[in-house]
Ligand code: FES
């Protein structure tokens with residue numbers, strides 16, 4: 001899949017296209033369509049018969065609505081009569097009614113009323129609108145957009161079972177391809193540059209950074225990585241001043257879930273859902289498996305502006321965004337932080353939303369040893385898409401329990417074998 005260019009391994013243009021394209025009919029699009037995907041926050045449809053919501057997923061235009069009984073439907077955005085947008089529809093009496101000529105559809109895609117012609121009562125049984133199965137769970141509406149008889153069992157991530165009080169979630173629109181949004185999670189080497197303050201984060205009071213301050217001392221982390229049943233496990237190894245090894249344990253769970261940045265108590269998962277090839281919905285959940293999130297944690301998440309950036313009200317667009325250069329403050333950059341950009345995720349957005357554009361041209365890269373984990377995920381993702389083309393399904397589809405894994409952090413003595421210490425973390429938890 002890759003060829004040598006000088007002393008680096010670069011992706012071919014064909015493989016870069018396969019990696020980044022998820023529209024219907026593309027190999028990666030077919031892979032994504034075999035998995036349950038987060039479609040929206042459950043709060044976006046707050047109650048029965050509430051206004052419908054426009055959705056765009058994997059390059060498909062859709063509409064989501066919650067009917068009179070509280071059930072959610074995800075339908076084609078366009079009415080099958082003559083293609084009017086159902087977003088403007090009337091959500092009433094257990095169905096969404098197109099306001100052009102009154103045709104009405106239920107959450108399963110059945111046409112239940114054609115009121116504008118005498119043949120409507122019989123013809124309605126011949127009309128369907130595309131609809132996708134959904135599962136509402138853990139504050140999210142999940143959708144399955146794949147082949148009907150291939151629908152896999154649902155995920156078994158432990159945070160899915162926690163009460164609402166144990167979780168905090170944010171959704172952000174990211175204006176680039178899903179893969180370059182995700183790559184940063186397998187790139188330990190960027191953190192001590194992009195995300196540092198000029199005093200190694202000693203003065204940064206944000207909860208997460210304070211807990212992780214020691215990860216910023218070694219600017220040349222190395223990776224120990226293994227292929228697993230669910231994707232990959234990574235140990236990012238940083239030398240501490242006393243010679244011990246600080247190991248951050250991260251997972252990539254196929255196709256778009258990652259578990260970065262573990263702190264001792266509050267864990268995190270990221271998921272990057274392709275909207276289309278140039279836009280991504282980035283969901284971030286922070287959770288505590290053992291109890292409600294603390295007041296301090298919630299305050300930091302809601303109002304701190306560092307871990308979760310402020311968004312323009314009523315949107316998923318950060319206030320600091322590409323149109324205003326992410327509100328970079330050059331004085332702050334000179335005196336306080338490496339970037340001069342306030343929020344942690346916004347520091348990433350400033351780097352990823354324009355990597356030679358919204359779809360990075362990976363034939364132009366000069367990869368080095370710190371990019372080893374990224375190279376591995378690209379390879380495994382491409383392999384999964386190519387395997388599926390040959391009819392070989394990812395094993396994870398049929399054994400979602402394999403992905404019951406958690407991020408972690410370990411401090412190991414200088415001579416310890418990191419790969420051995422990593423191994424138990426790749427085993428499914430009970
Ligand atoms: S286009 Fe929707 S009812 Fe005619």
Ligand SMILES: [Fe+2]
Pocket residue numbers: 184190191194195348
């Ligand atoms: Fe980052």
